[in-house]
Structures are given as structure tokens and as C-alpha cells.
Amino acid sequence: MIFTETKLKGAFVIDVKRLEDERGFFGRSYCQTEFEKYGLNTSVVQANVSYNLQKGTLRGMHMQLAPFEETKLVRCTRGAIYDVIVDLRGDSATFRQWIGVELRADSYKMLYVPEGFAHGFITLEDNTDVTYQVTQFYTAGSERGYRFDDPAFGIVWPIEPLVISPKDLSHPLFESVLAS
Numbered sequence: 001m002i003f004t005e006t007k008l009k010g011a012f013v014i015d016v017k018r019l020e021d022e023r024g025f026f027g028r029s030y031c032q033t034e035f036e037k038y039g040l041n042t043s044v045v046q047a048n049v050s051y052n053l054q055k056g057t058l059r060g061m062h063m064q065l066a067p068f069e070e071t072k073l074v075r076c077t078r079g080a081i082y083d084v085i086v087d088l089r090g091d092s093a094t095f096r097q098w099i100g101v102e103l104r105a106d107s108y109k110m111l112y113v114p115e116g117f118a119h120g121f122i123t124l125e126d127n128t129d130v131t132y133q134v135t136q137f138y139t140a141g142s143e144r145g146y147r148f149d150d151p152a153f154g155i156v157w158p159i160e161p162l163v164i165s166p167k168d169l170s171h172p173l174f175e176s177v178l179a180s
Helices: 032-037 174-179
Strands: 002-005 012-015 019-021 024-026 046-052 057-064 072-078 080-087 098-104 110-113 117-123 128-134 143-145
Touching: 046 057, 057 080, 072 080, 072 098, 072 117, 080 110, 080 128, 098 110
Parallel strands: none
Antiparallel strands: 002 012, 012 110, 019 024, 046 128, 057 117, 057 143, 072 110, 072 128, 080 098, 080 117
16 A cells, blocks of 8 residues: 555545556555554444435535544545545644545545544545445544535535535534634
């Protein structure tokens, strides 16, 4: 695997190192030893899949609060997404900064999302599947969401969102949560 740290400390884009021959290729999408070499959390307790019918489906921005914060390993297994994370670690030099990474099924690229980050994505194709390996179980009451268009983050989405759940549309603005 090829690990590339992003401008947000602790967040990595991970590419599959391909061993190719006439049949195709073989590569690892997870290796505990390699993750540990970079100091990454290897305690996967749950795997999730998100199926998205329509291009322009936006999900996010989601996270779980302490002590149930999640680390996520995200990969698009069919179609394509623009995957976005926002650093919400209060002591981080990149607090409130975001990055976006295009994940395509045919690239096998993954995004490692550390604890303390909000996460969301928009689908770039119809019939898109996304898988997540997470380090915490879903814990009702510890979830938090922020608006995908929150000016505190200034996320630039590559296409206009067409499908957003009522729950995601009702997420508060970051500044209003800080004020409460």
C-alpha cells in the first residue's frame, strides 16, 4: 500500500500497490502492520456500505462525539464520489480546514479519516457504492452533523447536490453549536 498524508495531519490517501500480470492485479486494501507503521488506528469493529441511486446524492457532514469518535477507512466500490473531510480537532493547526478527494471504484484509492473529523461525500455517478471500515460501533446520541454548505468550512463541492436527506438538511451550522 502507498500512504500519502494530506495537509490535514493524520488523514491519509491510501493507494493499492498493484502486482499486475496477464490476469489483472493483486493488492492489499488493508494490512494491520502497514497501518501501525504510520501510527494509524487498526481497531476495525464495524463495516458499513452505502448504496446511492442517483448522481448528486450528498451525505454528510457526519461524525461521532467523544468518547465514541470514529476513525474511518472509506473506499468507493462502484461508481465515484467526491469525499470530503473537515478537521474539527480543537487543538489542531488545521482546525476547520477541509480536503476533498475523488474516490473511484476503478482506482481502488481509499481515504483514512482520523477521529475528530466530520465526513461526507457527493456521488459523481448513478448507482454508487461506498464502504466504510470504522473503529467504533454506531452509538445513538453521540452522532453529530453539520451542514454541507456551512460557511465556517467553505467546502466547494464539484457538482450541485440533488438528493439530500431531511436529516442532513437539518444539521446545524458549526458556529451555532459553538455558541450553545
